[in-house]
Amino acid sequence: MTRIPRSHPRYRSLMIRERLVEGFKRGLVVPEGLIAHGRGEAFDYLLGEVSHPFALEAERATVAWLLTARRPVISVNGNYAALAAREIRGLAEATGAMVEVNLFYRTEERVKRIWRYLDEVGVPNLLPWDCEKTHIPGLESPRGITCRDGIASADFVLLAIEDGDRTEALVRAGKVVSAIDLNPFSRTAQTASITIVDEAIRATVNMERMARSMTREEALEARRSYDNLEVLKASFAAIFERLSHASKAGRPPAPSGGHEPLGSL
């Protein structure tokens, strides 16, 4: 792994990139995952690389569902595993949610490899890699395969860095879907029931912290009062305001002092 000095101004971003490259070398991440990451980085730049209030609100609603749903499942793909395995462990511990390895570019070999990696890191409530399988309705190709006792029977699914078709199919199947996606224009962001416009590691760290202190009453209230349209509008407004400032000043606004946990970086 390339050594990056902590003093580098782009330390955090470069470390995240290294995690993904390591994941690629280990066969967890597909080449397309590296491209997806670059897109995410670009949007994070526009957002100022912090968790904005609208993201924290969506994260709070997600935690509320993870704590109170009948069968909540955290869906983990190659990118999410490579970036945030330890943070996923924390969130699964704090909420008791099940964790399923579920892939867009699916091969049994890669499912096993990611499953073993999560297991080594100590992620709890992992559905077995050789679970009984079924298909997400409307997605009959291998990218629709899922565990019968996992996503297929879940009422709530948390996804990250996900493809739009799969998100749409889960929403169509009647599930409440929360999606971590830095691009609010994406089909995933637009179709999810709860859209977390935040970087996946930051979002997962935030959610673990929230889950450790949220009461059931607070969770039910957070579910009731959540409005995803307002959250999406606020995410576009944040990008617009930063670009508007930059278009006048010729440089981005000073860091907003938003919440930026480092997680295990």
Ligand code: PTJ
């Ligand atoms: O591991 P697999 O086989 O399931 O495949 C994973 C990828 C990522 C290749 C697959 O899901 C895919 O092709 O995704 P897309 O359609 O490229 O969408 C990924 C979305 O996640 C894009 O909107 C990116 O902006 C966003 N994104 C990328 N990195 C991050 C992110 N959002 C949050 N945090 C990130 N670190």
